[in-house]
Amino acid sequence: MAEAQPAAGGPTPQPDGADERIKDIGGLRNWLVRPELGGIVGTIAVFVFFGILAGDSGMFNAQGILNWSVVSAQFMIIAVGACMLMVAGEFDLSVGSMIGFAGISIAMFGVVWGLPMWLAILITFAICIGIGALNGLIVVRTGLPSFIVTLAFLFILRGFTIFIPQTVESRTIIGGIEEAAEGDWLAAIFANDIMGWLFVWLADIGVIETFTRGTREGEPVVSGIPMLIVWALVLVVIGHLILTRTRFGNWIFAAGGDAQAARYVGVPVDRVKISMFMTTAFCSTVFACCQVFEFGSAAADRGILKEFEAIIAVVIGGALLTGGYGSVVGAALGALIFGVVQQGLFFADVESSLFRVFLGVILLFAVILNTYIRRIITGER
Amino acid sequence: MSDTAFHHDAAMSEKPIVEMRDIEKHFGPVIALNGVSFDVKAGECHCLLGDNGAGKSTFIKTMSGVHKPTAGKILFEGREMNFASPRDAMEAGIATVYQDLAMIPLMSVTRNFWMGREPKKGLFIDFDKANSTTMSEMKKMGINLRSPDQAVGTLSGGERQTVAIARAVYFGAKVLILDEPTSALGVRQTSNVLATVDKVRKNGIGVVFITHNVRHAMAVGDRFTVLNRGKTLGTARRGEITPEELQDLMAGGQEMAELEGSLGGTV
Numbered sequence: 001m002a003e004a005q006p007a008a009g010g011p012t013p014q015p016d017g018a019d020e021r022i023k024d025i026g027g028l029r030n031w032l033v034r035p036e037l038g039g040i041v042g043t044i045a046v047f048v049f050f051g052i053l054a055g056d057s058g059m060f061n062a063q064g065i066l067n068w069s070v071v072s073a074q075f076m077i078i079a080v081g082a083c084m085l086m087v088a089g090e091f092d093l094s095v096g097s098m099i100g101f102a103g104i105s106i107a108m109f110g111v112v113w114g115l116p117m118w119l120a121i122l123i124t125f126a127i128c129i130g131i132g133a134l135n136g137l138i139v140v141r142t143g144l145p146s147f148i149v150t151l152a153f154l155f156i157l158r159g160f161t162i163f164i165p166q167t168v169e170s171r172t173i174i175g176g177i178e179e180a181a182e183g184d185w186l187a188a189i190f191a192n193d194i195m196g197w198l199f200v201w202l203a204d205i206g207v208i209e210t211f212t213r214g215t216r217e218g219e220p221v222v223s224g225i226p227m228l229i230v231w232a233l234v235l236v237v238i239g240h241l242i243l244t245r246t247r248f249g250n251w252i253f254a255a256g257g258d259a260q261a262a263r264y265v266g267v268p269v270d271r272v273k274i275s276m277f278m279t280t281a282f283c284s285t286v287f288a289c290c291q292v293f294e295f296g297s298a299a300a301d302r303g304i305l306k307e308f309e310a311i312i313a314v315v316i317g318g319a320l321l322t323g324g325y326g327s328v329v330g331a332a333l334g335a336l337i338f339g340v341v342q343q344g345l346f347f348a349d350v351e352s353s354l355f356r357v358f359l360g361v362i363l364l365f366a367v368i369l370n371t372y373i374r375r376i377i378t379g380e381r
Numbered sequence: 382m383s384d385t386a387f388h389h390d391a392a393m394s395e396k397p398i399v400e401m402r403d404i405e406k407h408f409g410p411v412i413a414l415n416g417v418s419f420d421v422k423a424g425e426c427h428c429l430l431g432d433n434g435a436g437k438s439t440f441i442k443t444m445s446g447v448h449k450p451t452a453g454k455i456l457f458e459g460r461e462m463n464f465a466s467p468r469d470a471m472e473a474g475i476a477t478v479y480q481d482l483a484m485i486p487l488m489s490v491t492r493n494f495w496m497g498r499e500p501k502k503g504l505f506i507d508f509d510k511a512n513s514t515t516m517s518e519m520k521k522m523g524i525n526l527r528s529p530d531q532a533v534g535t536l537s538g539g540e541r542q543t544v545a546i547a548r549a550v551y552f553g554a555k556v557l558i559l560d561e562p563t564s565a566l567g568v569r570q571t572s573n574v575l576a577t578v579d580k581v582r583k584n585g586i587g588v589v590f591i592t593h594n595v596r597h598a599m600a601v602g603d604r605f606t607v608l609n610r611g612k613t614l615g616t617a618r619r620g621e622i623t624p625e626e627l628q629d630l631m632a633g634g635q636e637m638a639e640l641e642g643s644l645g646g647t648v
Contacts, residue, residue, distance in 0.1 A: 247499040247506055250492055257485035264479060266468045266497040324487045377487060377532045 035318030035326055038369050039333030042316060042362070046340050054348035062199075062208040062222045064347065072339025073232035074287060075313050076332050080232075080239040081276075081283030082310035083331035087243065088276040089256030089323030090139060090146035092132075095284050095310055097157035099303025102128050102288035104161050107174035107298035110181070112165075118186035125285050131157070132281025136274030146277075154307070162300045178296035190231070190286070191293035193224025228290040232332075235283065239328040252276065256323025312359060313338055316366045320374055337362070396459065397422045398587045399444065399475065399556050404453035406439055413439040415611040416453070421556055421587035426578060428590045428598040431608035432631050437591050440608065441558050444589070445477040446470030476549035477558040480565065484541045486534030490526055491515045493533050494548050514551070522547045522577055539570025543577050550581055557581060558589045563597050575601050593631065595624045607631055 050059060058064045078095055085092055102124050110120030135153055139146045165172050181187035202208045203220035210220050243249040254262035255272040262269050287306075292298050316334035319326025342355050397420035406414040414436050421427045431437045442448045444455070446464030455462045457473050464470045467477070484493050491508070494515045500507040512529040519526050522543050533541060542562045549557050559578065563571045578601050582588050592598050598605060605622060607614040607630040614630050 241505070245505040245508075247501060250488075250496060250499055250506065253488055253492065254485055254496055257487045261479075261485050262496065264467060264477070266471060320487075324485065374487070377534055 035373075036330040036333065037318060037373070038366055039317045039327075039330040039337070042337045042366075043333050043340075046337050046344070050340060050344040050348065054344055057347040057349070059344060059347035062202075062220075066222050066226075068339045068343035069229055070226055070339075071343050072336045073226075073229040074290070075309060075335035075338045076232035077228075077235055077287045077290070078280075078283050078306055078310040079313040079317070079331040079335045080235045080328055081280035082307075083314040083317065083319055083326055083328050084239055084243060084252060085276040085280045086311070086314050086319045086321070087256050087323060087326040088252045088273050089259065090136075090273055090276065091150060091311065092135065092277060092280045093147065093150040093307045094131075094135065094153035094157055095280060096303040096306035096308075097154045097161065098128055098131070098281055098284035099288045099291070099306055100161045100300055101131075101157045102285040103292045103298035103302050104165055104174070104300055106289065106292050107177055108164060108168070111174055111176050112169055117181045117184035121186050121190075121289060124288075125282070128281045128285040129278045132278040133274055135281075136277030139277070140270040140273055158300075165300060172300035173297055174299075175297040177292055177298065181293060187289075187293055188227075190227055190289040192227050194227065194230060196224035199224060226290075226294075228294070231286055231290060232335075235286070236328055236332045243328055248272070253324055256325075258324070309338065309359075312363050312366075315370065316362060318366075318370060318373070320370055321367070325374065325377075334366075395422050397456075398458060400454075400456040401440075401444060402454040402456065404440065404443055404455075405451045406436075406443055406448060407451045413611055414443070414450075417608065417611070417613050419444075419606055419613065419616075421589050423555070423587050424582055424585045425603040426582050426588040426590055426601050427604045427606065428592060428602035429606050429608060430592060430595065430598055430627060430631050432593055435608040435631075436611045437593075437608055438560070441477065441560055441589065441591055444470070445475055445558055474553060474555035475558065476552070476554035476556070478542060478545040478549060478560065478562065480561045484533040484536075484545060487532060489530045490519070490533055490536070490544060491529040494518070494544060494551075498552060518547045518551050519544065522580065523573070537570055539566050539573045542566075542574050546574075546577055546581060550584065550586060554586060556587045556589065558591070560591050561593070562590070563592060563594065571597065595627045595631070598627070599624050 059068070078099075082092065082095065105124040105127060106117075106120050108120075109115045109123055110117045115123070131153070135146070135150055138144070138149050142149075162172055165174055181191065199208065199220040199222050203210045208220055208222060241249075243252060251262070251267045251269075251272045254267050255269045255276075259269045284303075284306075288303070291302065313334035314326065314331045315321065316337060317327060317330030317332070319331065338359075341358055342352075345352055345355055345358075400418075400420040402418050404414050404417045404419075405412070417436070417440055419427070419429065419440070429437055429440070439448065443450050446467045446469050449464075455464065457475070462469075462473060464473070470477075485496075488496075491511050495506075495511050500510050500514075502510075515529045516526060524540055524543055533544065536544065542559075546557065546559070546562075562574050562578075566574065575597065578588055578590060582601075582603075588601075590598065590602065603619050604616055605619075605627060606616040607627065609631065617627075
């Protein structure tokens with residue numbers, strides 16, 4: 001930065017021997033090569049679009065904001081794991097199955113087999129992170145594409161998710177989780193709302209509405225910030241700091257950028273990749289916990305297609321499918337775009353199947369943009 | 382370029398930093414190396430020449446800890462070493478710069494420079510230190526970076542080699558192995574890399590320069606060893622051998638001499 005040259009107005013000799021053929025790239029181009037660019041532009045566009053289309057539909061009052069925030073936060077949680085894994089050069093297609101599997105696991109241990117809920121949650125985390133490690137180990141040891149290995153686990157996990165409750169309980173939806181989790185300290189971390197006082201105060205001064213009928217009459221329409229959103233933000237911040245500021249983050253980029261070159265300078269590439277598979281599994285399990293305690297039930301069909309939604313959010317966020325480049329903040333913005341569009345179409349009263357059309361189109365645009373940006377960064381022609 | 386006269390007699394008389402004795406390496410039935418001896422001293426540039434398939438790559442991979450020799454000894458500062466991995470060799474002070482695998486193009490120069498040894502301040506990388514050191518080390522090697530955040534992909538091939546060499550030197554390499562550093566470069570970039578090699582040597586680092594280009598070798602080499610079919614054909618000092626003789630040795634003599642006649646001495 002100290003060496004930034006003033007824009008050269010011709011082949012004037014530079015005093016310290018700077019190359020006169022290198023143009024001053026300027027601020028705009030610097031911004032253009034940031035991975036978050038697509039996410040930022042997309043986010044602004046989406047908000048402007050729905051501000052016009054659905055501005056008076058309740059999408060931007062307290063309840064409406066909560067609605068799309070929760071959906072976005074769900075995408076964010078899995079996008080953080082998928083992003084870091086993609087930067088490390090791998091995919092995980094078993095995310096969706098892992099979500100279903102983790103939910104059923106909590107329900108089986110906590111409800112059917114009667115363990116304390118905190119223990120059921122901890123066991124589930126251990127199993128899922130273990131499966132993540134197994135995914136990573138197989139990829140690293142065999143050198144097979146993670147696409148195939150995790151595709152196998154997509155089916156293996158989904159199969160067990162249906163088989164286990166079906167065999168033990170003769171059903172694939174297990175309820176009664178709310179009762180079993182009553183007063184449990186660990187379940188509370190995934191299920192509760194926080195900062196309820198803020199919303200009571202906001203209702204008092206008339207910023208947000210209160211219920212006017214029913215048992216909750218007088219209470220604010222939004223009772224607090226769901227822990228789901230807190231988890232999403234915390235994971236995004238931690239993920240971003242790890243990736244951009246720590247030594248380990250540097251190794252994640254290196255493992256995805258060029259594994260062999262990284263190995264030659266002593267980066268433990270295999271360990272980095274395996275730990276990223278474990279991180280993805282962790283994020284899937286957090287997602288499952290929040291979902292299970294919010295719904296009060298676990299179902300074997302939960303999480304279908306989530307792996308692709310996570311990958312799309314990450315790609316919109318500027319990550320390269322080939323690894324070595326990406327941003328957690330970008331992925332979070334990708335997730336936000338997702339949530340806003342999915343719920344916004346509902347608020348704007350547009351046929352919801354169009355959401356898939358939108359997904360496909362934006363994915364295509366994002367990939368083309370990313371390829372172009374990659375050429376700028378590496379100076380390829 | 383500054384003084385490139387070769388007065389290294391003081392250095393030449395010292396003991397070698399690395400000595401490879403009668404190294405053999407077999408891959409199954411294939412004998413890649415059949416008794417190769419080689420050494421490098423502080424402050425010299427020892428060129429290892431050989432045609433494709435002569436065993437150069439196998440030999441330097443043995444030296445840098447990638448392969449274990451089937452027979453023979455590796456002595457580092459007089460002690461016998463058993464490198465289990467490139468990391469072991471690196472820690473001893475043997476750094477290798479590979480032709481295309483030196484750098485990760487999508488990452489910044491700073492991130493590449495410090496990779497595997499990032500300076501820490503608390504939990505995080507100390508980017509102030511990392512960036513300023515990178516800039517000043519690159520300046521020493523004659524490269525002015527626009528910014529330490531610049532992606533390595535925007536650098537030329539010669540500059541990438543130079544970053545990798547600067548990195549090895551900064552982290553205290555005693556022996557620097559350069560694997561065909563000039564083979565993919567243009568004229569100008571080649572002379573830059575050769576100038577860098579000269580600077581490194583003057584800092585007292587032993588340089589092992591692998592090449593099949595006799596002219597590049599003659600430009601910086603103090604000693605020359607020729608490999609042919611897994612064996613050394615001998616080591617010569619600067620001044621004791623002509624480029625034509627080196628070329629002949631590399632090619633294994635006869636046919637090359639005939640070819641050279643018909644090509645008018647252009648190879």
